[in-house]
Amino acid sequence: MMVQMLGVFAEFERATIIERVIAGMQKKAAKGGWNGGTRPLGYDYDPDTGALKVNDEEASLIREIFDLYTKQRMGSVAIARLLDERGERTKGGAHWSGNAIRVVLCNPVYVGKVYFRGETYPGQHPPLISMEQFENAEQLLDERGEEPAKRRSNMSDFLFSGLLICAKCDKHFVGATATGNGGVYRYYMCYSRQRYGSKVCDQDSLPAEQLESALIEHITNCLRDDAIIDASIEKAVAAKHVTTPRHKQELSRIERDLRDVSRRIDRYLQAFETGAIDPTFCGDRLSELKDRQADLESRREELAAAAESKQDPPQLADVRDIATAFADRLQDREIPRVKRILQKLVEKILVESRSTIRPFVTLSLVRIKGGWVGLAGLEPATNGL
Ligand SMILES: [Zn+2]
Incomplete structure (x- = not known):
């Protein structure tokens, strides 16, 4: 089947929205307010003040955990078992584990602090909890080698891993996690900065949750924006036209080579028939020439298909449908599925700074007999194939 590719490329810049979200969070954290995310056990979120307020029942459980660990000197796994047997559950409704206990024990929220972006x-x-008891717990955790598992979240949870590129040093951003604010806090950081420090690259790190939802929302809106899609199509089709003279040149060279190859084949066949040449040698040479002929013919077909596609550009309405179908699929709740689609759709996301983040999105279309379909790499976005 002949396929013809067309990359409908669009650069969507909507950095300001992402900036506003992140700046808002940081301001709130600096003022000591709760910046969203998972509410830590022991507190409720008070929407009136934007801060946390004590949940008495849960607070006594937190105090008990600290007492068991620092005063009774129980290990984290033993504490988890004790709570579990009593029917206590974590905030997420899960059974207690040693790690869940350790996450509680090193959460600075319990000494009245909020954690944001490493601060x-x-x-x-x-x-x-008193500062003294908290530090006591830290010391014990350290002595017992009971560091909480910082990598509760899997690397596959990072939707944009491999796509974010640091504009300052050209390296990728990597996903990382830290514990704070009652849970695991995910962020993206420039590889150079993570590996060699801020002297090598002082690129901002980006909070994963907020960045991901802002980017997905932004990409979705762009895919549903007919004006953006139409303009991208026009640009892609125009770009194809630019290559026309080169295609024509290549086509005439191929025609010439093809004539040459078939003349040689004829000559070998004649020599073979008259017995003027060693049949073994002749056979090898002949199959080489036939291969060359087949290559040239298939390239000629490709060029012909490209020429045809210029007269038959994708219909705007079709491409809008394809784009909308992608936008719908980005709303999937399954992280791995969304990630697969993003990896197909997003070419790169250039991070100049926290305030300028530029996603480059390409909608790859495939021309098949009778029309164009979106290439998702998974299944056709429309039922054309
Ligand atoms: Zn960098």
Whole structure:
């Protein structure tokens, strides 16, 4: 089957929205407010003040965990078992594990702090634990080698891994996690900065949750924006036309080579028939020439198909449908599925700074007999194939 590719390329720049979200979060954290994310056990979120308030029942469980660990000197796994047997559940409704206990024990929220982007700020909420007991727990964790598993979230949870590129040093961003604010905090960081420090690259790190939802929303909106899609199609079709003279040149060279190859084949066949040449040698040479002939013919077909596609550009309405279908699929709840689609759709996301993030999106279309379909690499976006 002859396929013809057309990359409908569009650069969508919507950095300001992402910037506003992130700046807002940081301002709130600096003021000691709760910046969203998972509410830590022991507190409720108070929408009136934007800060955390104590949940008495959960708070006593938190104090008990710290007491069991620092005063009773129980291990984290033993504490988990004890709570579990009593029917206690974590905030997410899961069974307690040693790691869940350790995550509680090193969360600075319990001494009245909020954590954001590697920094702790004095919070507006009351502490549940004295600083002395908290530090005592830290020391014990350290002595017992009970560091909480920082990598609760899998690398595959990072939707944009491999796609974010640092404009300052050209390296990729990598996903990373830290513990804070009652859970695992995910962020993306420039590889150079993570590996060699801010002297080598001082690129901002980006909070994963906010960046991901802002980018997905932005890409979805762009895919549903007819004006953006139409303009991208026009650009892609125009770009194809630019190559026409080169295609014509190549086509005439191929025609010439093809004539040459078939003349040689004829000559070998004649020599073979008259017995003027060693049949073994003749056979090898002949199949070489036939291969060459087949290559040239298939390239000629490709060029012909390309020429034809210029007269038959994709219909705007079809491409809008394809784009909308992609936008719909980005709303899937399954992270791996969304990630697969993003990896097909997004060429790169250039991070100049926290305030300028530029996603480059390409909709790859495939021309098959009778029309164009979107190439998702998974299944056709429309039922054309
Ligand atoms: Zn960098």
